[in-house]
Amino acid sequence: MVVGGLILAGGRGERMGGEDKGLLRLDGRSYAAHLADVLCPVTSAVAISANRNADAHGQWADIVLSDNAFAEAGPLAGLVEGLRWARMRGFQGLVVTPCDTPRLPPIWAVQILEAARRRPAIPCLSDTGERRHPLHGYYPVALLGRVERYLSRGERRALELAEQLGAEWMDCSAMVEGFLNVNEPGDQARLSSEARSETV
Template sequence: MTQPFTLSTLLLAGGQGSRLGGIDKGLMPFDGEPVAARLSRLLAQVGSEVLISCNRNADRYSQWANRLVSDPQPDYPGPLLGMLSALRVARGSHLLVVPCDMPLLDAPLLHSLVTLANEHPDRAIALQSGRQLQPLVCVLPLSLLNTLERAWQTGQRSPRRWLIEQQVITLRIAEDDPRLLNANTLSAWQDS
């Protein structure tokens, strides 16, 4: 008997913000509030719990999450470890992952991703824009936890490569879809 589809969500906000001079991207202002506040509300509309992966400013992030996760290793080891840390504690059967530097993501796009995941409950699902895989906008079944644990232990650090190894199914959208704004520089934040 298959487990019912239930959804936990994860906001990745654990990076060091090196392209922003060390600024915590999740706390960057967007439409008059920190982007993490906006994206956490969006995730709460889609899933049953909101996890935030952060490695600093936990007191700020805790107001927007049901639970926080942080990397057990120092020096910002990357988003794949944030995903692994969240899979270890998520209560749902699946984990929807979004990064904090895509402030224009919206509920219809995330619902489409989740619908595809519900149709393929044993597979990883990720967004693809044109020919570009967007590995940090994905849905992971918790059944992949052991696979990801092993990959991490053997040195895998790339979410993209790991998802490809899992034969990820993709939801394709236009390459120029404005919802995929990737705000990694101060000018991108100021223009958004």
């Protein structure tokens, strides 16, 4: 199964004081770089959905995509652009992750693809037991039209979309720490502190 990778980094980072979260750093490297390392081994090409700092993001991706359609739809706008790119490249699907979970382990992408190969016509997404993560997982390109129609109705909820698409949920409870996300400055400080403590 030939797939692409997509890092969703198109947000405005309002709760982070306008910071571009994909360019925040952990262990001296950008979040986007960490996630590109997760996606590159299992995908044929990686795209980053980013609406600013395209040159900076381009260091870690084959292409940087901007939200041309559904610009106010949040991360689902990036998903649409990613699926359009994947269709153009002839990929069957996309392995997707938001940019604000830089500790996501590489084994996650391997296991998502293993699960997706068993049922490639539906999304295969992540469930840590604590919560479901509809933007961490695999989306088939064949579902692009349904995603576009969902957004055309003014809908924006990723979890609701996943349920409408009949998503399968992969048990990610063994890697729950990899899903710790950065939404506020305190989150970034905590993540960096935990990373330092692990190296001591």
